[in-house]
Amino acid sequence: MSTGSPGQIVGIVVASLLVVGSGIAMSVYFGRKARGSAGWLAAGESLPLIVVIITQFATATGGGVLIAHVGIGYRSGWSVFVYEGCVLVGFLVLALIARWLRTQRFTTVPDIVTRLFGRHRLVTAIAALAALVVPFGWLATQFVAFAQLFGQLTGISPTALILVMTVASLLFVLPGGLTSVAWTDFVFGIFMIAMSLGVAGYAVHLAGGWGHIAAVVPRRLWGVEGLTAVGWQQIWLWIAAILPGTLTNQLYYQRVFATKKVSDARRGLVLSGLTMLVGGVYAGCIGLSVHAMNPSLLNEEDAAGWLLTRLPSWLVVVFGAFLVSTIVSTTGAALQSVVANLTRDVYQNIAGRSRDEHRTVALSRVITVAVALLAAVLAILFPKALDWLVATYAYSAAALAAPIFLGYLLHRFRRLTPAPAIAGMLAGIVGCGAAQLIGTTVPYAVYGIAASAVVLLATALATSSKRTTSVHSELARES
Known part of the structure; x- marks a missing residue:
């Protein structure tokens, strides 16, 4: 009407x-x-x-x-x-x-x-x-x-x-x-x-x-x-x-x-x-x-x-x-x-x-x-079924937040490889999904981001090497 x-x-x-x-x-x-x-x-x-x-x-x-x-x-x-x-x-x-x-x-x-x-x-x-x-x-x-x-x-x-x-x-x-x-x-x-x-x-x-x-x-x-x-x-x-x-x-x-x-x-x-x-x-x-x-x-x-x-x-x-x-x-x-x-x-x-x-x-x-x-x-x-698309915010954030921000901090000191990004993004999606299935009070994106950060950091420390001083200086000039 x-x-x-x-x-x-x-x-x-x-x-x-x-x-x-x-x-x-x-x-x-x-x-x-x-x-x-x-x-x-x-x-x-x-x-x-x-x-x-x-x-x-x-x-x-x-x-x-x-x-x-x-x-x-x-x-x-x-x-x-x-x-x-x-x-x-x-x-x-x-x-x-x-x-x-x-x-x-x-x-x-x-x-x-x-x-x-x-x-x-x-x-x-x-x-x-x-x-x-x-x-x-x-x-x-x-x-x-x-x-x-x-x-x-x-x-x-x-x-x-x-x-x-x-x-x-x-x-x-x-x-x-x-x-x-x-x-x-x-x-x-x-x-x-x-x-x-x-x-x-x-x-x-x-x-x-x-x-x-x-x-x-x-x-x-x-x-x-x-x-x-x-x-x-x-x-x-x-x-x-x-x-x-x-x-x-x-x-x-x-x-x-x-x-x-x-x-x-x-x-x-x-x-x-x-x-x-x-x-x-x-x-x-x-x-x-x-x-x-x-x-x-x-x-x-x-x-x-x-x-x-x-x-x-x-x-x-x-x-x-x-x-x-x-x-x-x-x-x-x-x-x-x-x-x-x-x-x-x-x-x-x-x-x-x-x-x-x-x-x-x-x-x-x-x-x-x-x-x-x-x-x-x-x-x-x-x-009406489009309401489920609200979940895209949570899964997107769970997959991308740690790789972008934690990756930005780490890349100044270590030579990062694709492995931490892959592991971190997948962990974020899985963690987000698990929290959603459990029905947590806190938005499930938070659990996904936490899982992504932990896995990304652990994988980065295990697979990457420290940068040399000259490379670090170059990156500092970039930023």
Whole structure:
């Protein structure tokens, strides 16, 4: 059932078409500036600092912020900032190795692992699988989120909406790969930040102002104590689940690889992390405002949808455009990331096929269409079954966290071989699976990461040799 009148539905559709159309025009324009396969896969190390900051925000802000985070704000007040803060901390940790990441001219996360441990097809294969499952999960679930949210606004069938978003995502990615995605995300990201703050402010106004919210909503939600209102158990679970996922998400790494200046790599992550707090303002203000107006919702995740029924027609139309720009930013980034893995890691590094510029770009476009269609089919046929894709965060982090960060520390002192990486990644996956089967309270990713770290360290000490002073100095200059 739609929440809008016929006039609102027409307005939403027109506004959405304008957003998508402008995005496609920008994608084509910036796609012409992409230089060969480097521009397609890694934006040719061409992104200015401000673009990196905003595109990180646009990529990370999807259906989860629009629905789930508003629900956190409704039920637990400012605790939503703890969630966003976990992403910020993850970015700050990534910033510690950002300069090294940028100087190595990586394209995908498996490039990092093979640089640390040496080239081996099994290393590349496991790392590529662990890296691509997360953005593919994002892609499919964002299709579903768009169909559900936009369906509530317009009454259009989910299948039709998923197909529309599939075509839009393809048109955003095909012209120039990451170059197109990053620049369109930059423009959309500015719109998203403005809309987030604007809608949050309007929600507070609709609820009677902050004074009224403070009078009718329990202080434990809107006061300083609201930061921990969700409870310490849930906070620790967030820390254990979100931090590893942030630290191993290839979508974030790719923006570091693409910075125009090496010096921007670290600053970009720090400032991007701070920008993520805008999501906390949006979700917290809307959640508390809806709580003030209707404290009896049975499902906190209905808070965003309930607010839509109270917005004036013009704002509902603008919100529809905001919704489209938010979802399409994430789907385009996720689609390009999966294609980068399949092209760079599977086709070139594992299969050992041609690195010809023209052929690489052409193949990337073919793979883009295939991946988008597969995600769309899954989203249409199994919209509820896609919940299992949440597990991809855990298994990806369990496989990649130790090889990236522990490997970065060890490679300065020892000559690493592929064996520790293979053993560590497999141990992470097995440990994660075992903890999931047991049903542990702590997210099973933590057990996987711990198992991966222990096995990787033991294998590295048994199979590697110490570096000479001259080699160590060379590596220090690299970093």
